[in-house]
Amino acid sequence: MDHHQQYFSPPPHHHDSVSANTWPSVLLMEAAHAVAEKNHHRLKHLMWLLNELSSPYGDTNQKLSAYFLQSLFTCIMDSGDRCYQILSSAADKMLSFESTRNMELKFQEVSPWTTFGHVACNGAIMEAFNGKTKLHIIDVSTTYCTQWPTFMDAIATGTDQTPHLRLTTVIAAKFCGAGVQKVMREISHRMEKFARLMGVPFKLNVLHHSGDLSELNMKRLDIQDDEALAINLNGTFRSVCSHRRDHLLSMFHGLNPNILTIVEEEADLNMGSFNGFEFLKGFQECLRWFRVYFEALDESFPTTSSQRLMLERSAGRAVMNLVACSPEESVERRETAAKWSSRLHACGFSPVRCRDEVSDDVVALLRRYREGWSTNTAETVAGIFLRWKETPVVWASAWKPI
Amino acid sequence: MVDFESSSAMAVSATSVEGTECSSGGNQIVAAPEIQPMKKKRNLPGMPDPDAEVIALSPTTLLATNRFVCEICNKGFQRDQNLQLHRRGHNLPWKLKQRDGKEIRKRVYVCPEKSCIHHDPSRALGDLTGIKKHFSRKHGEKKWKCERCSKKYAVQSDWKAHMKTCGTKEYRCDCGTLFSRRDSFITHRAFCDALAQESARSQTQNVVISNSDHHSHRQETAKVEVTVLPPSCSPPPPPLTPSTGVLSPVPSVHSSEVPEKATGVLQHQKGAVAEAEAAEKCLATATATTTTTASGGSTSSGNNIVTDNTGVFASIFASPSVLPPSQSSPASYSNLVCGVVETDRNAKVEPMSLSLSSSLYRSSTAAPSLFPPPDQTLHRQYVQPALSATALLQKAAQMGATSSNTSFLHALGLAPPPPSSSADQYQETSIGQWSNIQSKQERNDNSGIGRDQMLMGPPAPTTLDFLGLGMGGGTGGSSGGYSAFLSSLGASVSGGVSFGGVQNKEWDDSGDKKPALL
Numbered sequence: 001m002d003h004h005q006q007y008f009s010p011p012p013h014h015h016d017s018v019s020a021n022t023w024p025s026v027l028l029m030e031a032a033h034a035v036a037e038k039n040h041h042r043l044k045h046l047m048w049l050l051n052e053l054s055s056p057y058g059d060t061n062q063k064l065s066a067y068f069l070q071s072l073f074t075c076i077m078d079s080g081d082r083c084y085q086i087l088s089s090a091a092d093k094m095l096s097f098e099s100t101r102n103m104e105l106k107f108q109e110v111s112p113w114t115t116f117g118h119v120a121c122n123g124a125i126m127e128a129f130n131g132k133t134k135l136h137i138i139d140v141s142t143t144y145c146t147q148w149p150t151f152m153d154a155i156a157t158g159t160d161q162t163p164h165l166r167l168t169t170v171i172a173a174k175f176c177g178a179g180v181q182k183v184m185r186e187i188s189h190r191m192e193k194f195a196r197l198m199g200v201p202f203k204l205n206v207l208h209h210s211g212d213l214s215e216l217n218m219k220r221l222d223i224q225d226d227e228a229l230a231i232n233l234n235g236t237f238r239s240v241c242s243h244r245r246d247h248l249l250s251m252f253h254g255l256n257p258n259i260l261t262i263v264e265e266e267a268d269l270n271m272g273s274f275n276g277f278e279f280l281k282g283f284q285e286c287l288r289w290f291r292v293y294f295e296a297l298d299e300s301f302p303t304t305s306s307q308r309l310m311l312e313r314s315a316g317r318a319v320m321n322l323v324a325c326s327p328e329e330s331v332e333r334r335e336t337a338a339k340w341s342s343r344l345h346a347c348g349f350s351p352v353r354c355r356d357e358v359s360d361d362v363v364a365l366l367r368r369y370r371e372g373w374s375t376n377t378a379e380t381v382a383g384i385f386l387r388w389k390e391t392p393v394v395w396a397s398a399w400k401p402i
Numbered sequence: 403m404v405d406f407e408s409s410s411a412m413a414v415s416a417t418s419v420e421g422t423e424c425s426s427g428g429n430q431i432v433a434a435p436e437i438q439p440m441k442k443k444r445n446l447p448g449m450p451d452p453d454a455e456v457i458a459l460s461p462t463t464l465l466a467t468n469r470f471v472c473e474i475c476n477k478g479f480q481r482d483q484n485l486q487l488h489r490r491g492h493n494l495p496w497k498l499k500q501r502d503g504k505e506i507r508k509r510v511y512v513c514p515e516k517s518c519i520h521h522d523p524s525r526a527l528g529d530l531t532g533i534k535k536h537f538s539r540k541h542g543e544k545k546w547k548c549e550r551c552s553k554k555y556a557v558q559s560d561w562k563a564h565m566k567t568c569g570t571k572e573y574r575c576d577c578g579t580l581f582s583r584r585d586s587f588i589t590h591r592a593f594c595d596a597l598a599q600e601s602a603r604s605q606t607q608n609v610v611i612s613n614s615d616h617h618s619h620r621q622e623t624a625k626v627e628v629t630v631l632p633p634s635c636s637p638p639p640p641p642l643t644p645s646t647g648v649l650s651p652v653p654s655v656h657s658s659e660v661p662e663k664a665t666g667v668l669q670h671q672k673g674a675v676a677e678a679e680a681a682e683k684c685l686a687t688a689t690a691t692t693t694t695t696a697s698g699g700s701t702s703s704g705n706n707i708v709t710d711n712t713g714v715f716a717s718i719f720a721s722p723s724v725l726p727p728s729q730s731s732p733a734s735y736s737n738l739v740c741g742v743v744e745t746d747r748n749a750k751v752e753p754m755s756l757s758l759s760s761s762l763y764r765s766s767t768a769a770p771s772l773f774p775p776p777d778q779t780l781h782r783q784y785v786q787p788a789l790s791a792t793a794l795l796q797k798a799a800q801m802g803a804t805s806s807n808t809s810f811l812h813a814l815g816l817a818p819p820p821p822s823s824s825a826d827q828y829q830e831t832s833i834g835q836w837s838n839i840q841s842k843q844e845r846n847d848n849s850g851i852g853r854d855q856m857l858m859g860p861p862a863p864t865t866l867d868f869l870g871l872g873m874g875g876g877t878g879g880s881s882g883g884y885s886a887f888l889s890s891l892g893a894s895v896s897g898g899v900s901f902g903g904v905q906n907k908e909w910d911d912s913g914d915k916k917p918a919l920l
Contacts, residue, residue, distance in 0.1 A: 101593050105589065105590060105593065108586075108589065109586065119585075146589055146592075146593070148592075149588045149589045149591070149592035149593075150585045150588050150589060152592075153584070153585075153588045187593075190592060190593055190597065191592065193597055194591070194592040194597060197591075197597070357554065360547070360554075364550065364551050365585075367550075368583060368586075
């Protein structure tokens with residue numbers, strides 16, 4: 001599965017050479033080698049050492065070490081699926097509207113990680129919806145509807161006559177719990193209230209879908225012929241089982257949307273089962289990716305931040321899901337933009353070019369944040385990238401069915 | 403050269419008027435005033451005179467910047483007056499200096515774009531500049547761009563007008579937080595608790611303020627919200643000497659440069675501001691002092707009044723669940739206060755009034771009414787300034803140094819809050835999770851590791867060579883757990899525990915093997 005080499009090679013992550021020399025990377029890779037070689041003797045030394053040095057409350061190195069060690073341990077114990085489930089349901093029980101809202105909004109205030117995707121996609125959707133009076137957006141995302149207030153503001157102020165907006169939010173969680181349902185109920189109230197405030201005729205429908213997203217019953221989406229349709233996939237396509245992704249795209253194609261927008265993180269984590277020596281390659285990419293993420297978080301947030309801690313814990317669960325869970329249960333298998341693009345092409349979509357206004361909006365957005373963020377397009381693949389210190393981290397693109 | 407076409411006469415008059423010339427080219431003269439247009443009058447202000455001459459200019463003409471051309475030297479000008487001034491310089495004979503003296507009929511202009519509403523003569527615009535601007539704005543290319551927010555404009559004067567205000571506008575949410583960007587304001591507003599509390603719908607109009615209107619608008623927006631300080635306060639008690647400033651509760655611009663601790667707080671009066679600051683600082687200092695010295699020993703904070711009552715305060719703040727030292731003290735104070743209200747059940751409790759007046763001295767039994775529904779985010783949306791520390795302290799003095807913390811707390815309306823900080827919960831639960839997992843595994847696999855020790859292990863890494871062949875500092879617990887882990891791996895322990903130099907009796911609990919010392 002080395003297709004990505006043909007299409008688009010991300011610029012050499014100079015994190016690789018730099019980060020590979022950090023003590024967590026060295027030790028963890030050694031430990032991973034020991035796992036692959038079944039060298040228990042060496043493994044226990046390394047794990048003991050890592051244990052001594054790790055802490056989820058320390059610096060980036062210590063945090064990475066803590067979460068990866070935890071995952072490696074669980075992997076060895078062959079209890080990944082169970083552990084992940086326990087952690088997820090524990091996290092779900094603690095979910096509250098306030099903590100979720102604070103985490104999301106604080107994250108958006110200090111980092112463009114999620115707002116980048118929002119701005120890019122809203123721009124593309126606005127363009128596709130130009131002149132339409134009845135809009136329907138199918139929103140499959142992980143950002144708790146924080147994308148839509150600015151969209152509503154745009155349609156309320158940018159058009160002569162405000163169109164009707166219907167939003168169907170699909171919460172796709174293989175481990176969907178009561179916590180997230182409670183949060184979404186509150187969010188529904190707030191969104192409806194806000195829409196009234198903005199003067200936007202609005203209707204919100206929240207669908208909770210447990211199990212794989214590819215098994216979603218399209219009828220539940222309640223597509224109407226007289227509405228313009230946009231499908232917005234933000235950070236959720238990675239949760240779809242690898243061999244079902246094309247199927248889901250085909251189903252979306254069948255809905256004939258005016259536009260389909262997709263936002264995903266730029267990492268190559270869709271390895272097969274983490275067994276044997278495949279394990280090493282995947283593990284290394286995992287280390288690279290989460291180092292980028294943790295470093296970006298560390299430099300964006302103030303030193304002590306409970307919101308950042310929540311995000312780190314969530315990332316820690318993602319690490320466990322990747323390292324210790326079976327591929328069928330894994331919901332974090334990111335693919336590169338090139339791979340997603342080839343899937344989209346294969347399923348009958350063609351890219352919609354990113355308009356200058358939208359890329360200008362993104363540039364203006366990035367000015368709001370600290371140094372280190374930039375945006376670019378790639379010659380070989382559609383869409384635009386958000387980059388953190390030269391490393392592409394988030395990809396956003398728009399497609400329409402041909 | 404200027405392309406000058408004219409349209410056929412207004413449809414209305416063409417059909418109803420006799421004697422009107424209806425040729426396709428040339429100037430059209432609309433019929434005499436007594437003819438009524440058949441169409442209903444539209445509601446546009448300044449609707450065109452029915453007998454005005456309708457001119458339809460081509461797009462090229464409309465976009466042309468130099469319409470007025472000197473016939474002598476072909477120089478173009480944007481305005482007719484400029485052209486006339488220029489023509490004077492040519493020393494023309496007197497006769498030619500004058501324009502065509504025919505009576506000037508009023509002219510109205512239609513938009514050449516067929517789909518446009520102003521294409522219809524009944525919606526024609528009376529001003530040439532107006533139609534040109536309209537055409538540019540609606541149908542033209544947007545060549546002017548704002549650097550700050552990347553909004554685009556077709557007409558330069560629109561762009562200039564925008565540049566004057568862009569970035570200087572501030573948006574204030576009902577909760578008091580200030581934003582410099584509209585999009586962050588909008589997103590915040592949609593999820594803000596102030597929205598949830600039935601604020602007036604017209605607030606969206608009132609929210610945008612310019613810097614000059616800052617003060618007056620503050621008053622305006624403040625009146626609506628129930629959580630806001632009432633404008634009239636009795637004179638505040640004499641301010642305390644602030645010791646060390648911890649938090650300055652002033653409205654802050656909510657941009658990414660703002661440090662996290664500066665939360666948006668709405669204040670109305672300068673006096674109140676000073677008092678609040680002093681009070682907050684004093685109280686926060688007390689909090690900081692006592693949380694760091696959790697034992698509650700009295701510490702001198704350089705402030706007489708505080709020192710006298712530090713013991714009392716220590717007992718208040720030490721008794722609730724220990725706040726994580728990493729949390730900023732103002733936040734913890736806020737959490738404390740808010741968490742407190744949640745648990746307060748006593749009717750005779752001192753109301754947590756937001757007013758800086760001496761309301762705390764009142765013994766009214768009104769339930770706390772001005773607090774918004776407590777939530778843990780209050781330190782972010784904290785509208786009211788701190789409780790008057792002076793009042794609290796004086797109350798404490800009145801009560802005397804009570805023996806029991808709880809009774810004092812209850813009397814003041816404080817009680818040990820439930821574990822309210824989310825960070826707290828996470829810490830505790832994560833440890834809990836791991837003990838849980840560990841115990842499960844111990845039951846199932848007999849391979850548990852002292853996981854809670856793994857997470858909260860000895861803080862300082864011992865000096866170790868690369869593969870951890872030095873041992874040093876390992877606790878008994880973790881050691882014991884670890885060897886169980888080893889045995890579960892099926893590793894042979896003989897000679898395996900090659901950790902140097904330390905007594906390893908407890909390390910190897912499988913018992914039969916001696917550790918090999920290196």
